[in-house]
Structure formats: C-alpha cells, structure tokens
Amino acid sequence: MVTYTVRKGDTVSLIAYKHRIRPIDLVMHNPMIRFELDYVVPGQNITLPEHAPSNSKLTEEEDLLCEFGLQQLEEDRLSIEQLGIKASVIGFSVMGQPIYAWTIGTGKKKCFYSGGWHANEWHTSKFLSRFLLQCVQKCVTSDHWHGYSLVEIFKNIQLHIVPMVNPDGIDLVLQGVYEDHPYKKQIVEINQGMSRFNHWSANIRGVDLNHQWPGWEKEAQGSPTKPWPRHYGGPHPLSEPESIAIFQYVKKIKPDYVLAFHSQGQVIYWGYRNLEPPESKEMVNKLCQASSYSAIHTAESDAGFKDWFIKDTRKSGFTIEVGTGTNPLPAQSFTEIWTNNVTLALKGLTL
Numbered sequence: 001m002v003t004y005t006v007r008k009g010d011t012v013s014l015i016a017y018k019h020r021i022r023p024i025d026l027v028m029h030n031p032m033i034r035f036e037l038d039y040v041v042p043g044q045n046i047t048l049p050e051h052a053p054s055n056s057k058l059t060e061e062e063d064l065l066c067e068f069g070l071q072q073l074e075e076d077r078l079s080i081e082q083l084g085i086k087a088s089v090i091g092f093s094v095m096g097q098p099i100y101a102w103t104i105g106t107g108k109k110k111c112f113y114s115g116g117w118h119a120n121e122w123h124t125s126k127f128l129s130r131f132l133l134q135c136v137q138k139c140v141t142s143d144h145w146h147g148y149s150l151v152e153i154f155k156n157i158q159l160h161i162v163p164m165v166n167p168d169g170i171d172l173v174l175q176g177v178y179e180d181h182p183y184k185k186q187i188v189e190i191n192q193g194m195s196r197f198n199h200w201s202a203n204i205r206g207v208d209l210n211h212q213w214p215g216w217e218k219e220a221q222g223s224p225t226k227p228w229p230r231h232y233g234g235p236h237p238l239s240e241p242e243s244i245a246i247f248q249y250v251k252k253i254k255p256d257y258v259l260a261f262h263s264q265g266q267v268i269y270w271g272y273r274n275l276e277p278p279e280s281k282e283m284v285n286k287l288c289q290a291s292s293y294s295a296i297h298t299a300e301s302d303a304g305f306k307d308w309f310i311k312d313t314r315k316s317g318f319t320i321e322v323g324t325g326t327n328p329l330p331a332q333s334f335t336e337i338w339t340n341n342v343t344l345a346l347k348g349l350t351l
C-alpha cells in the first residue's frame with residue numbers, strides 16, 4: 001500500500017494522472033472519496049494502488065483532463081520565468097494569495113486580458129496562463145502560430161495579462177472547505193450549510209468581483225444584500241482587494257482595450273449603454289470570426305469590469321464567455337475552449 005498526502009491545490013484527477021492511474025482507481029481504493037469530483041483536502045492521506053508509479057509530470061493529454069488552480073498557475077509561472085519573463089504581483093486576495101500579472105511586448109498599443117474572475121470559471125485562468133506560456137515559447141523559438149509571427153506582433157503591442165483574479169474562490173471550488181480553512185465558518189454560513197461549491201462564483205467573502213464596479217448602485221438594488229455565493233456586489237463599489245488590485249493596475253497601465261474572459265455561452269459582449277466607441281463593432285466582428293463565437297451587444301447589466309472600463313475610458317471592452325454548458329464546465333471542455341480561443345486571443349493582439 002502506498003500513501004499519498006494531499007497537497008494544496010490537488011484534485012482527484014490531478015493526483016490520479018500524476019501517478020499514471022485513473023480517477024476511478026482512487027475512488028476504488030479510498031472509501032472516503034465517494035466520486036471522481038469529490039474534494040480531497042490538504043493533509044489528507046489517501047491510498048494509491050501498489051502499481052502506481054511515483055509523482056510524474058502530466059502528459060499533454062492528461063493535462064487536458066485536469067483542473068487548474070493557483071498551484072497550477074504557480075507551475076506555469078516558473079515555466080514562463082525560465083523563458084525569461086517574470087510575473088509581477090499586483091495585489092493580494094482576501095486570504096493573502098498573490099494576484100499575478102505578466103507583461104509581454106514592447107509596442108505602443110496596449111491591451112489587457114483577464115480571467116478567473118468567477119470561482120467556478122477556472123477554465124479561463126487555465127486558458128490565459130497556457131496562452132501566455134505558448135506566446136512566450138514561440139517568441140523564444142521565433143515560431144509562427146496560426147500564421148502569426150509572435151515576435152512581430154509583440155513589437156506592435158504590449159499584452160498585460162492577469163489569468164487569475166480570484167485565487168481564493170477558485171481554490172474553494174476545486175478543494176471545498178476543510179477543517180482549518182481560515183474562512184470556514186463564514187463560507188458555510190454563506191453557502192447555507194451546503195458542502196459543495198460548484199455554483200460558487202464569488203470571492204472567499206461572498207462578494208462577486210464582477211458585480212462591484214463603479215456603476216454598482218443600480219445593479220445592487222436587484223442583487224443579494226449580503227454575502228452570497230454569487231451576485232452580491234459588496235457593501236460598496238470596489239470593496240474587495242482583488243477588484244482594487246485590478247482597478248489600480250488598469251489605471252496604471254492605461255490599456256487601449258480590454259478582454260475579460262468568463263464562462264460560459266460562446267458569446268462576446270461588446271457594448272455598454274451605447275458608451276462604447278464605434279470601432280468596437282468592427283473589433284468584435286473580427287473576434288467572432290476568429291472564434292466562431294457570436295456577438296451580443298450588451299447584457300443590460302451594470303457593475304461589471306468591462307462595463308466600468310467602457311464608461312470610464314470610452315474605449316473598447318469585451319467580455320468573452322468561453323465554453324458551453326453549466327458552470328463549472330467539466331475539465332474536458334478545455335479542448336473546445338482552447339481551440340476557439342487561441343485564434344480569438346491571437347486576433348485580439350492585432351485589433
């Protein structure tokens with residue numbers, strides 16, 4: 001019998017594939033793991049089958065089947081650093097976890113990509129982190145990607161990218177709440193005693209980070225009035241450290257346009273109360289063509305990040321709703337998300 005002690009960020013799939021076994025094998029060897037998407041918590045000892053080889057790196061195919069949290073972002077961060085690009089920390093989450101940003105390119109034009117706003121939308125973090133890694137790799141090797149020369153692209157543009165705005169929330173969706181979780185009491189209360197967090201999109205204090213931007217007052221009237229798994233806009237606009245970090249970063253870098261990644265729906269929202277500049281329409285058409293996603297002018301809501309950006313700067317902002325299904329999308333959705341969004345994100349660099 002081989003014992004493995006669960007680490008922060010582990011999931012059943014990650015542990016299984018790293019040991020070259022199937023998630024179902026872990027369920028069969030461990031009565032306390034009831035199903036393949038059950039939580040495993042840091043410090044918990046689990047049994048691996050005798051034949052399981054020791055911890056090894058995931059193959060590309062196995063990686064497609066695995067979840068993506070802060071631990072995985074940290075691994076990508078090291079890979080990107082080895083290629084010569086360092087991350088900066090633009091702020092910290094409620095639980096003190098870093099919010100990472102990367103800058104690549106030297107162009108005058110600036111764009112800002114962000115993801116992982118909502119806890120159960122971790123696919124967007126995985127997508128942006130892997131997209132960034134590939135961009136950096138292809139700059140190093142001077143390879144083309146879908147016909148684009150990344151070296152040339154990054155002479156004309158500066159890409160600023162924050163793949164994971166909400167690391168605490170994403171960890172909660174992936175690992176659940178455990179005995180020594182510092183916010184256990186509050187989380188269980190907000191979640192009405194339920195122990196599953198599939199539907200949780202807020203940060204760890206139950207504030208929706210894409211529901212608390214200036215313009216908040218109107219939206220707040222029709223939303224939950226106290227911490228809630230989704231749609232509570234907080235006690236006032238920009239009350240949460242994660243939102244403040246993005247606000248300050250965007251004010252500092254002054255992007256020409258922004259793409260905020262969410263899931264799901266395979267659509268792109270491109271307007272806000274008709275305040276967007278006329279070129280937004282042409283830009284969204286290009287993004288749709290590159291991805292096969294559909295353009296929708298506006299969601300008729302306020303208090304989102306891209307809404308605030310359009311209103312504050314009168315520049316273009318887009319919300320990309322990747323994937324289709326019910327959040328959290330299954331890990332397998334990543335294939336579609338990757339296929340359609342690589343070409344979208346590349347097109348986004350040349351708008």
Ligand SMILES: [Zn+2]
Nearest residue numbers: 118121262263
């Ligand atoms: Zn979202």
